[in-house]
Amino acid sequence: MSIDMAQFHQVFFEESFEGLDIMESGLLDMDPGTVDSEQINAIFRAAHSIKGGAGTFGFADISGFTHTMETLLDEMRDGRREITTDAVDVLLKSVDVLRDMLTAARDGGDVDQANIDAQSAELKRVLDSRPGQETPVAATDGEAENAAALPTAPVVGWHVVFRPHAHLMRTGNDPLRLLKEFRELGDTSVTCDIGGMPAFHEYEPEDACLSWDIHLREAVDKYQVQEIFDWVEDDCDLAIMEIYDESAPAVTPAMAVTEAPPEGRVKPDLKLADPPPERRGGGDRRKPSKPAASASAGSIRVDVPKIDSLINMVGELVITQSMLSMLGEDFDMQDVPKLLEGLAQLERHTRELQESVMQVRMMPISFTFSRFPRLVRDLSNKLNKKIELKMIGESTEVDKTVIEKIGDPLVHLVRNSLDHGIELPEVRVAAGKPETGTVVLNAYHKGGNIVIEIKDDGKGLDGDFLFDKAVSKGLLSPDEVLTDKQKYELIFMAGFSTAEQISDVSGRGVGMDVVRKNINELGGSIEIESELGVGTDIIIRLPLTLAILDGQVVRVGDETYIVPLVSIIESIQVRPEMINLVGGKGEAFKLRDEYLPIVRMHEVFDVKADHVEELTEGLLVIVEAEGRKCGLFVDDLLGQHQVVIKSLEENYGNVEGVSGATILGDGSVALILDITGVIRLSGSRQDDFRLPRSA
């Protein structure tokens, strides 16, 4: 029977990564010197499961590496080894290496062999660090014994005397089964010895009283015979003796064999049954074929209550549907109120069902947050800073895709806070702050969005410093006038790194611009609040889900477009006195002391509009993206809808200014605008259009 092991790989990887998280958080919580046995047991079990699974599913190197970790953990949980900070640190690093190995195995990438070897050596060093202890036995030991037992004399069979102890059957073993196994090895004759049977009145029916003489006339390896009795060797008296071929030149005189086999054939090609498990390994190692699942794909674990609520909703939907169809069978105008009521119910249920389905994709943000205690611990050691991490709202649920994509940007932001934000203890004390800095990660829901805040009580951002920096890098002209907030946002510009000295913690110059790009791709926004000397607060807003969006439907000529509701500030009708022409290049309008550029949608998308010239006839939708505001000139607003986002890239190709498409209620297709892209598109038309700012 051949079973494709690859089908279990995905589950194996998923639970292994979960196991790594358990190990990591367990190790982080571990107090050197004191042993919480359940905690260390949980860590041990995680390592143990990864090792077992890796071995079974063909990842021998992972299994080998984990074995060393497991040995170390085993000694710790038995109390044979003290838990030292050194050991915990090495184990934590090993968790990282293991994670790399698993990732490489899953995605088919390359592993850093040198790193693995170095970490293995580290583990061995810790293992060997205590004198007088047996060194751990390698996983593949135990082969030597079997290999040495290969017969050299012309053995033609085996004579086995098998005398079970009385309790043998109470271990679930069965002498008959063992005897049957001989038959699979070859020609067997069995004699039963009933000498051990007690008198009838003393007979215990659950005891094994019989014993057997077995003659196997097949030249199998001794271990194959031993293997049959592997499970019962302590529950019986057993003698295994060779039967030699008497016609061949005898090497050793035969033992007291009563029944020498007449046929003296030696079978050279040994019939090998299953090789003993210890012998596997080498040959079974195989490169995992193409990754079954990449990091973003894969399955999802859903709590049963969520599925129950789904099924509930579907039930409600079916009831509504049958009610409506009954109404339709014999429809009378009198029934219109009933019909409307039914439709309202249908709408409500559809919406609830939609929410329940979305719930399935929701995962607590703790999946992302859980890596930060480790990160903060490691980095604060490295930077010689004292930092306390507080996490709030870890159970806030976020779409799975957001969880997967927000991790790296968050890591970057937290690193920045630790590296650039929190000051050294001396500096903090001198500034009258507590020696230990605090970084708060906070996640919460707010108005259909997920908000993630990264707040530190460090030195805060210096707007003027950032401004000068941007000017000196040629990213900005010196006569530009920016508000404080705009100055802070300079750190999101490509090529802007504030680190005076590039450290290996952060400040590689790529970063904040990528962070903002990633967050924008998720349909979110990022904002900075900061006070010099007091701290910085970075606020990320993300949509609850990426599959559905609240949109404003707008009309431009015969075309309809969807503007994401989150980007819209307001919609107005302009009066002629609000409109200004700026330097003959572009149009702007004044809104409450602010001048905003006007983007004529019909020009951007080259469609025929109703009111090409008269700005006052159409409507301006004021939108904001990446901190820039502008007014989109459209013909009409049609209504607000929840729209299901269909990817344009998957079905057609990337179009600038458009983030996706959707199908409207009447069956027509509408494009969903990417506001950032639209602003960029219009900007390129209007050359270097700079908007004047009021102070």
Place this chain on the structure above:
Amino acid sequence: MASILAVDDSASMRQMVSFTLKGAGYEVIEAADGVEALNIARDKPVNLVITDVNMPNMDGISLIRELRNLPSYKFTPLLMLTTESSAEKKQQGKAAGATGWIVKPFNPDQLLGTVKKVLG
């Protein structure tokens, strides 16, 4: 057809064991730890139990000890899955009443071979 209770806290191992045995026509019941397994086993006697050793709540060796004390499991084959190459775990298992063991890593063929052996 014979029913088998497969106990392992690792979902991938449980899936592999269960898939293999179901493919060979056995009825397979899964449990994620010893407590769950014991409840299932008490409820409905099975023909064979295959259990992992290291599990939360109740480990495999305790499970075997508990099962062996149940009248209906006096002679039932109880196998443990073990990666422990040391004889110590096997001895502990035997002392608790285990019939035998399957050493991890194993492949589906080895598993089936062993199961066929004990179920006849």
